[in-house]
Amino acid sequence: MLYSEKVMDHFQNPRNVGKMDDADGVGEVGNAKCGDIMRMYIKVDHDTQTITDVKFNTFGCGSAIATSSMATEMIKGKPISEALSLSNQAVVEALDGLPAHKIHCSVLAEQAVKAAVKDYYDKNNISYGKELQVCDHDCAHCAGE
């Protein structure tokens, strides 16, 4: 099989899929031209700076959907600081691995989280460092080339 059981499970039964009308932050990364777009919505508790709810919409292959789903599970209920430290490697490990040419999907998932937080910070005039400057929408970049 191309994908692990975990990947297939998250692809077939994606967690937190959908839109969020009252999101505090929305991040979109990827490019339809390259075949992957992830949009992540977060709801934030302003006092505790905790992500109370997450939703995602993804256009992409099986692993793009699975990594989105896994990433939402990994940041839901977590402080923003913890969500920002989510690495693509952690997502890959949680999914019991991805084929080499699909690793870029996990990079997109990590960046979707950061993009959503950045949007929240922007909307609330919270300053942040340049580690939150995310995807430049260049396919080769996302593919790790």
Add this chain to the structure above:
Amino acid sequence: MRVYADNAATTAVSETSLAAMLPCFREYYGNPSSLHTVGQEAAERLSLARQTFARYLHCNPAEITFTSGGSEADNQALLSAAALGERKGKKHIISTQFEHHAILHTLNKLRKNGFEVTLLDIPKSGVITAQQVKDAIRPDTCLVTIMFANNEIGTIQPIPEIGKICREAGVPFHTDAVQAAGHLPIDVQAMDIGMLSLSAHKFHGPKGVGVLYVRKGSVPLVNVIEGGAQERGKRAGTENIPGIVGAAAAFKEACEHMAENAEKVSRLRDKLIAELTKIPHSILNGEQERRLPGNVNLCFEGIEGESLLLLLDQQGVEASSGSACTSGSLDPSHVLLALGLPHEVAHGSLRLSLCEYNTEEEIDHIIAVLPGIISYLREMSPVWDELENGQREHVI
């Protein structure tokens, strides 16, 4: 229910082909180059297989070379024609944007050796015109290579017209007939085909067996594999007798039942096309008229092909897609891009390729499950969301 709808990728070996192969493993297992009885029994079967291909292609058995498949036949045809061209100081080749990689990658290799390659544009119909070929021919053209039918979108090219133009211009003409052989009538003489490649596993023969036909006295073959004197010294290696015998049996069977198979399969194809194009924002790639009996190729806006294939597989339907994810590269299929489809639409392609083993019930199953899967993926897709909100324009 499991529905195999990926017959353009490969087919199941037919009962007839399998039955022809089995005695070759333990009864007629000799080496055809050996002089003893069991060797000569194998040689006899090799000769009969060659005659079968010659009969149904309308050529001479001496014009048939067995190879390890369509790719090798394509490579050898192009390299041989190029070698002849080079000797004559002609280094221009004409082909198309949507050839199989066995052709395109060989052409790239030739480019590096100083050949100039003209790749003809593909009209929206998916069918090039003979006039395009005529206009591209130059005094230094040493080869025209145009596929008989495209492997992704199934469109059939005007081979007899192109053959005539090439004959009149005195330019060798090769056609990659891997998708056409066993499915469409082929007469290399009537169609003015100088070189032709085919592959047994596309018509219920075994994998790893191909044929290269080259008209006698036209292009001298250049070896791709050096060694013994098999295949008149043009393709070394002990012949794959079981495979070649199975290929011939499958080809004979396919040619003898061609009309009835085509009628049955194209009826199933047309039903699929009629029903599936009812899905909003879907399109049939390539025209329906000049099309392989078994080919359906559609794009659905707002979704990506690999996730579509995985969900179809879960529902028992085995198909393929030209999305980047399935090709292992960043770009979607070069065939769909050549048709002028934008990248994001080409990512959402689905190829269903049928054969005579498919049943009406199977077609109904595909028609029953596909619309739900498309809606589900669109529901999840930010691209679809933008299309629906008017933030992105529908292309199809």
